[in-house]
Amino acid sequence: MGHASDPRPEASLRPQEGECGMEASLQTPALTAIPGGRRRLGALLVADGLVTQHQIEAALARQQLDRRRLGEVLVREGLVSEQDLVDALAEQLRLEVADLDQVYFTPEILGLLPRDFMLNRRVLPLSLEEDGTLTLAMTDPLDIVALDEVRLRTKRNVRAAICTETAFEEACATFFNTRGKLRELGDESDAPVADEAALAHDASIIEIVDSLISDAVSMKASDIHVEPHAGGLHVRCRIDGVLHKLREYPSEVQAGIVSRIKIMGNMDIAERRLPQDGRTSFETAQGDAVDLRLASIPTLHGENISIRILEVSPLPPTLDSLGLTGASLERFEEAVRRPEGGILICGPTGCGKSTTLYTTLELVKSPESKIYTVEDPIERKLEGVMQSEVKSAIGLDFASLLRTLLRSDPDMIMVGEIRDAETARMAAEAAITGHLVFSTLHTRDAASTVRRLVEIGLPPYLVAAAFTCVVSQRLVRRLCPQCRKRRTVRAAAWEKLGLGEAPRRQMRVYDAVGCTRCFGTGYLGRVGLYEVLTLDEELGEMIERNAPVRELREAARAKGVESVRQDGVRKVLDGETSLSELTRVVA
CATH class of the missing domain: 3.30.450.90 (Beta-Lactamase)
Structure with a gap:
């Protein structure tokens, strides 16, 4: 330890049974995954006789409702103590347990990190090893952001030990007088x-x-x-x-x-x-x-x-990196290559419509074209694109801005959202007078988008004439490639999930597990599920005669158009996302 001359220990670290002292801890700020995998927390607690399998199953069901971690649910329900949970997590993650009752914090140790940082991130520096490695007590050793920031702040290698929330609070109250400060x-x-x-x-x-x-x-x-x-x-x-x-x-x-x-x-x-x-x-x-x-x-x-x-991160470099692939990608690219027509991106709030639009504009812009946008608000700044923001307080709405832009010699226009009949009519008229128009709508799928435009107030003939492509999309979480786990699903189990007929008798799929790279969630980023419907002459005639949404869907499937659900099934079978995630989003 760093201060052996002092008779009081800086920290008491209790190695878990079967481990080899500090060398068994995870050594890097990234908390590298445990070779050979690790046992699930519930299995460890059952094996230790702390809970029954029935209690674990009930806790897992409650976990799905309130989105808390399993350990939090078990402690909150009084099924295990904080210390029991920490001991099990230490065994699962192959960490050591910091006994903060025996800690002596020297000024040198406490001076390594700002007090408020330690309180906010729930970390305490325990000791400095001879090689300069800093050992931390943490209530959440999977907090990779905290570990990375400690490494950056101290310029040292770090490793984690786990402690209970109560022990952490008591240590802080003693050494930082946090009760007085609060x-x-x-x-x-x-x-x-x-x-x-x-x-x-x-x-x-x-x-x-x-x-x-x-x-x-x-x-x-x-x-x-x-x-x-x-x-x-x-x-x-x-x-x-x-x-x-x-x-x-x-x-x-x-x-x-x-x-x-x-x-x-x-x-x-x-x-x-x-x-x-x-x-x-x-x-x-x-x-x-x-x-x-x-x-x-x-x-x-x-x-x-x-x-x-x-958003501050770079836009995806290509449409297929969003998840738009195969025949769907070909249909969409064909639509955006046209000099005129309306293209609609549809789906619920938070499904990635704006990202799809911005990525498309970034790919189609050129020195030979003039692009305007009408947004509320401007979510990304695009170089070479004239972006305008709605200001309702002074009467500058979508329709009035769009009316002005149409007199400003545009080649392409992006309207953030079609919210009313006037905006819809102006977008449609722009699309049939030599402009490529992009916009969004909140609808369930591509076929229902057509019905929504009519309900807003557009006559069916104008919908058929103006709009050339409708894209419906959702976002699902992408499985972490480092920790995903493969399993086999039989056809009967597949069909019980409500995903339609199983594509094969047995399917290989992947489940989320959780590791330090993905913050223990099992997922890393998101991928889009897409349905791309080209409004050709046949569908245009159906729209003009006000055909029901069901008929439009059937006609789309007959043309080989994949639904969002079908695209999701393909991505499950490709190992990009999990069955549980697909049913969460599109069930």
């Missing part, structure tokens, strides 16, 4: 509104907010939800379409955190009764610049803050 902030939070801005500028509050936003960006989250509850403030972030818990803060700091975020977004901190919107730019601890869109909503226990992280 009381201090809590007293300030009860101050008049005139003093609330000062609380929001408290250094501790600023670091808390900056840290949680930086971490969410590092984890490639699309949204952050700051949620008030009776017992304090919960922070969750949406990664690959699924919400994950990021932080929990006591009620003493709730007002400061909310006020800080509102100040960042130029919102009125004195107004807590009405919803507000804001926007800001932010630079993360890693130096990445992002744009944030903020919204506050009054709720029972205080203001809920939603933060949309506008």
Whole structure:
């Protein structure tokens, strides 16, 4: 250990039975996967006699409902203690358990990391080995973002030991006097509104907010939800379409955190009764610049803050990297090569419509063409594209902007969303007068998009004449290639999932497992499921006579058009996603 001359140990690390001391720990910030795989947590707890198989199955069912980790469910239900859970996780992950009751933190050790960073990321430095390796106590040793940041901050190799949340809190209360600090902030939070801005500028509050936003960006989250509850403030972030818990803060700091975020977004901190919107730019601890869109909503226990992280990562280089492949890709590319016509991208909120549109515009733009966009808001900045943003407060809506752009000599126009009859009619008329028009609609599939346009107010003949291609899409999480596990599914089991007739008697599929590379989720990124329907002459005639949606779907299948579900089945069989993920999204 780093300070052998002191009679008190810096940390007591209890190697798990069958391990070989510290050498059995995971050695790198990335927490490399365990060779040969690892036993599932539930199996370990059952083998140790702590729970029954029936209790595990019941807990797994509850886990699906509230999206918590299995261990959290078991502790919350009182089935296992925190220490039992930590011991089992240590055995599963081949880590050591840090006994923080025996810890002596030297000034040299504590000085390696900022106090607020340690409190926010739930890490404590325990010891420095002779080779310079830093050992950390962590409540979540799968927090790869924290491990990477410690490595970057200290310029050292790091390795993790696991500890209970209670032990961590007690150690922090002893050595950092966090209880006193929280009381201090809590007293300030009860101050008049005139003093609330000062609380929001408290250094501790600023670091808390900056840290949680930086971490969410590092984890490639699309949204952050700051949620008030009776017992304090919960922070969750949406990664690959699924919400994950990021932080929990006591009620003493709730007002400061909310006020800080509102100040960042130029919102009125004195107004807590009405919803507000804001926007800001932010630079993360890693130096990445992002744009944030903020919204506050009054709720029972205080203001809920939603933060949309506008995309900063590079666009996919090709359409097939989005998941658009085969005949679907060919039909779509043929449509975008035409000089005129309307192309619609359809699906629910958050299904990747904007990414598909932006990627398409990036690929079709050229020095010989003029491209305008009408957006609400502008989510990405595209070089060489004239982007305009709707401003409803001053009467600048989709229709009025589109009307102006049509007088500005465009070759291509992207309308962020068709929301009303006027916008729909103007987009359709632009598409039949020599312009290539892209837009989006919130519909279930390609065939129902046609019906939706008629319901909005477009006559069927105009729909048939103006629109050449309709794309319906969804997003599913992509399996982590490092830890996915193969299994065989029989036809009978397949058909019980509601996915239609099984393609074979037996299918090889992959399940999500979870490792450090994918933050224990089993998934890494997302891939699109696509249906691409070309509105040819036959379908145009069906639209003009107002054929039912069912007939349009049947005609599309007869032409070999894959549905979103069929594309998903193919991606399951190719090992890109799992059966459970497909049924979650398209069931």
